[in-house]
Amino acid sequence: MGHCLSCCEEQRLAQYNGQAKNAPVSRPLNKPANKQSYYEDHKHAPPPSYTESSDSLQSERTQKGMFNPYPKLPPIRTKSAQNGDSKRQSMSSGFSEAKIVALFERYKDPEEDCILADGIETFCADLDVRPEEFRVLLLAWNFQAATMCKFTREEFTNGCRTLKVDSIKGIxxxxxxxxxxxxxxxxxxxxxxxxxxxGLDVDTGQRTLPVEIAISLWSLVFSIHTPPILKRWLDFLDKHPSIRGVPKDTWDMFLNFSDSIGSDLSSYDDTEAWPSLFDDFVEYENDRVNQNVLDDDPME
Known part of the structure; x- marks a missing residue:
């Protein structure tokens, strides 16, 4: 590996001070022993400049694997630069946090930190939709609203972020x-x-959907794809005032029931684990159909 760096440095200093004329100087590894010393060969040469000696020393170190310069460190990001990047990211995402907040404030109730019935009515008017329209239900779903006729600040702002909108036109x-x-x-x-x-009133701790609300929501949620039996099902509920509420399992299973039952109820199997309200509905429909057949029979 040759001489250490400290020895080379001492010899260089001794040469400049005139103290190394009689001192033995180590020959470079590539010089034969019978040649004149490195000092004698170069005693009349001008001393190297500081820049040249530094550059050559660094080059020698690098070639010998004794010095590996560190890579450049990235510049330190200041707080103002980080804030600027955040603003640019917000702009590139297609919406502005400030505009979302301003939009919420436009419809917010003056006494509560949420949008209530009056604000939602104005909101829907600006959107050019009716409050009872299916698109409003879709918007509430995207906002993950907890209850009807109410948008909390968190629901509204998070919903706008999810949709990446900050204006009426954007929505x-x-x-x-x-x-x-x-x-x-x-x-x-x-x-x-x-x-x-x-549809539940969470403020009162409601757990069962009132039948009148259930009828309205069934009509609304099936606005686009209407099952063949929906109208008869809603008529059945409307004509039986003794049915006051719809449990969640009945609501959930109606989706499968309407898909599998067919329009004439002929595929209904009462031995399956359907809610009892479906049994009552099928029985009611069969009686009604049979009664109509008997009424129309000319032999009666």
């Missing part, structure tokens, strides 16, 4: 995308099951 532009999304069977199932919780 309007998302309606076609929302309608396309629920064409997927699993997405519609998620919407359908969420709708039950959406």
């Amino acid at each position: 309007q532009g998302k309606f076609p995308e929302m309608l396309t999304e629920i064409q997927d069977k699993q997405s519609f199932k998620d919407l359908y099951r969420w709708t039950y919780k959406f």
Whole structure:
């Protein structure tokens, strides 16, 4: 590996001070022993400049594997630069946090930190939709609203972030995308099951959906894809005032029931584990159909 770096440095200093004329100087490894010393060969040469000696020393160290310069460190990011990057990212994402907050404040109730019935009515008017319209239900689902006629600050702002919108025009532009999304069977199932919780009055601890609310929500959630038996099912509920509430399992299973039962109820199997309300409905429908056949029979 040759002489150490400290020896080379001492010899260089001794040469400049004139103290090394009679001192033995180590010959470079590539010089034969019978040649004149390195000092004698170069005693009349001008001393190297500081820049040249530093560059040559560093080059020698690098070639011998004795010195590996560190890579350049990245510049330190200041707080102001980080904030600027955050603003640029917000702009590139297509929405502004400040505009989302301002949009919420436009419809917020003056006494509560949420949008209530009056604010939602104004909100829907600006969106050019009716509050009872299916698109409003889709918007509430995307906002993951906990209850009807109310958007909390968190629900509204998080919903706008999810949709990447910060204006009325932006929300309007998302309606076609929302309608396309629920064409997927699993997405519609998620919407359908969420709708039950959406209809409950959480402030009073309600756990069963009142039948009149259930009828309205069934009509609303099936606005696009209407099962053949939906109208008869809703008529059955409306004509039986003794049915005051719809349990969650009945609501959830109606989706499978409406898909599998067919339009004439002929495939209904009462031995399966259907809710008892479905048994009552099928029995009622069969009696009604049979009664109509008897009334129309000319032999009567």
